[in-house]
Amino acid sequence: MTTCHGAPIKLDIGKGEKKLVLAGNPNVGKSVFFNHLTGMYVDVSNYPGTTLDISHGRYKDWVVMDTPGIYGLSSFNDEERIARDVILQADKVLNIVNALHLERDLFLTRQIIDTGVPVVVAVNMVDEAKRRGIQINFDRLQEELGVPVIPSVAVKGKGLKEVEAALPQACIGRVNTELAAEIDKLSQAIANRGEALLALEGDEGIRAAYGISQKDKREEIYLNRRECVNEIFQAVVTETTQGANFSTKLGYWMVRPITGIPILAAVLYFMYQLIGVWVAGDVVGFTEETIFQGYYEPFVRGILTGFIAPDSIVGQILYGEFGLVTMTVTYVLGLLLPLVVAFYFFLSTLEDSGYLPRVAALTDRVLNYVGLNGRAIIPLILGFGCVTLATITTRLLASEREKRIAIFLLGLTIPCSAQLGVITGILASIEPGFVLMYVLIILSILIAVGMIMDRVIPGRSSDLLIELPPIRLPRLTNVLKKTGIKSFAFVKEAFPLFALGSLLISVLQVSGALDVLQEALAPLTVGWLGLPKESANVFIMGLVRRDFGAAGLADMTLAPYQAVVALATITLFVPCVASVLVIFKERSKKEALVMWFSTWVIAFLVGGVVAQLYARLEQVYLTVAAFTGLMALLVGASMLFSRRKADVTAQSAPCCHSEQ
Helix, strand or coil, X not given: CCCCCCCCCCCCCCCCCEEEEEEECCCCCHHHHHHHHHCCCEEEEECCCCCCEEEEXXXXXXXXXXXXXXXXXXXXXXXXXXXXXXXXXXXXXXXXXXXXXXXXXXXXXXXXXXXXXCEEEEEECHHHHHHCCEEECHHXXXXXXXXXXXXXXXXXXXXXXXXXHHHHHCECCEEEHHHHHHHHHCCCCCCCHHHHHHHHCCXXXXXXXXXCCXXXXXXXXXXXXXXXXXXXXXXXXXXXXXXXXXXXXHHHHHCCHHHHHHHHHHHHHHHHHHHHHHHHHHHHHHHHHHHHHHHXXXXXXXXXXXXXXCCCHHHHHHHCCCCCCCHHHHHHHHHHHHHXXXXXXHHHHHHHHCCHHHHHHHHHHHHHCCCCCHHHHHHHHHHCCXXXXXXXXXXXXXXHHHHHHHHHHHHHHCCCHHHHHHHHHHHCCCCHHHHHHHHHHHHHHHHHHHHHHHHHCCCCCCCCCCCCCCCCCCCHHHHHHHHHHHHHHHHHHHHHHHHHHHHHHHHHHHHCHHHHHHHHHHHHHHHHCCCCCCHHHHHHHHCCCHHHHHHHHHCCCCCHHHHHHHHHHHHHCCCCHHHXXXXXXXXXXXXXXXXXXXXXXXXXXXXXXXXXXXXXXXCHHHHXXXXXXXXXXXXHHHHHCCCCXXXXXXXXXXXXXXXX
16 A cells, blocks of 8 residues: 555556556557557556556566556656556556647656656657648657657557567666766665656655655756757757648747737737727727716716715715716726726637737747746736736746746736726827837836846746647637636626725815825826826825726826826836735735835836926937937846856756766
8 A cells, every 4th residue: 555645656467577658648649559559458457545547458478557647757646646656667668749749748758768767759649740730850859868769640550560669679768967966876775766766856755755855856857857858849840831731830820930920910909909999999988988977877876866965975985076886887897897808808819719829939039038938928918917817827937036027027017908908098099109109118118127137136037838739710609708707807806996996085085185195296296297186096096906097097188298108107006906915925025015116116217207208308209219228228237237147057068868
């Protein structure tokens, strides 16, 4: 029986006989290989301590054992623990990988090779890969891994005899040099090299069984293995459109800069026209003005004035200028909800089509300049829907450094769907030059702050590993379901927070404190930002939710340059209460406080600089040029005085060598 720690056990299956074990990720076709090798003589045995079974049979003088589909050897669940125990006791391993997902599957291949067991690799589904425009250099792959590699199409019987013929040539592959040395250090305590490897990787069952207490090196080993797999993948895989269908060709064009950038620009322009022009103009004009301001608010006021005087404290709080049952409902349902629904519909369409992962691949090199990799584009794009959710999804990033950079950039520069809808609605009503001015301000801040953090925070961005699903037509039911769930979550979260903001502003107004605050903030809002003193209300409301503040701007009469200054400031302003709470949860209190305070400083500093530059230059394009020049000087200064040390890992020795 197994221990409570999940320590490895000795299996009774094939005791004293040679064992050939089949291993691979889920859905790679292992069952076809297993049935081919064992024929009709298959037994099923229960794995001790679980309800899971192990299929086993005979092939010549070998006992053939199948394992559950896994992505790595560990003891995190029963499937992985079974596969770990069976592979560690194997005399040979037949590792089946999916040709469509070679970059993913080779991680397990490398880990099995590192255990020191002889391996043969079968690359299955090569016909599907060919149809997708994926070409694999099998001779080079065999050279890189140091074990026999056989292409196959198992369901059609192609390559099965070649795999059989290769089994006698199974051998120990190319093992990481430094890792081999670390395993040798444990040879006195753990004679089995596979168990020594997993002990180094932090397998709690094995570490407990051998009483190992020193710190594990899982992160270092996994990172090195991932880099090695990436190098192998780049060396052996090429993509081409020759013989591929249209969806494959389209997916190929989406990740190539020369075609992918125009496609991305077209997608973003279409989103702007859909959300910023049509929804923010026609749809919101109908819902906000016709329905809520034309029918709903007069109806509510007509009922409430019968027993609550309009000039009373309660009346002003309930249905005054910032009324709980008037402005709050109108803003949430009439102004913001149509914009949120439109954005989530568009985002869900892109997600279901398989386009979002290609945006990650396309933007990987660019994001490297701000200390991130292409995977970070996913939380950044999700941030345009909800910064709170996007902050949580930064957990998928590989290092604490990347999480820190991504979370700060999300809170600082990415407007959520509700705020973005209001912003695009305001921008759609002013001259294109001022629209460009706003976009370049936010973009330059994102780049400048990201590059400065990249140079100040030690470390470097990790390599991108992401699976590219096939391009397909979105399924309307999936899109509508995702849109409905996310939109309902928005309303559920927004109503109480908007009500809180409305109540706060109303109390300040009734008590006279709002006028006092406006006068107190006048040097900042009027003198520095060049805005009307009433804009103080926007920033007070923005403390509760940024989109609440942005919605307040929609009701103000501003000159085009004032609109840009106000929008830039409110965009860079502190994120909503929910996002701030998540930041405190994801990061330490000290770090979260620094992030929160920094957004205040940056927002008002940038807004003021833009306002002062425009007041002196009086031309939008000169202002844009001057501001971007200042950002370039700031980044240059950070590079000059940076404490970041030169990265020497690129010049390190090759990650693998052939173990003799």
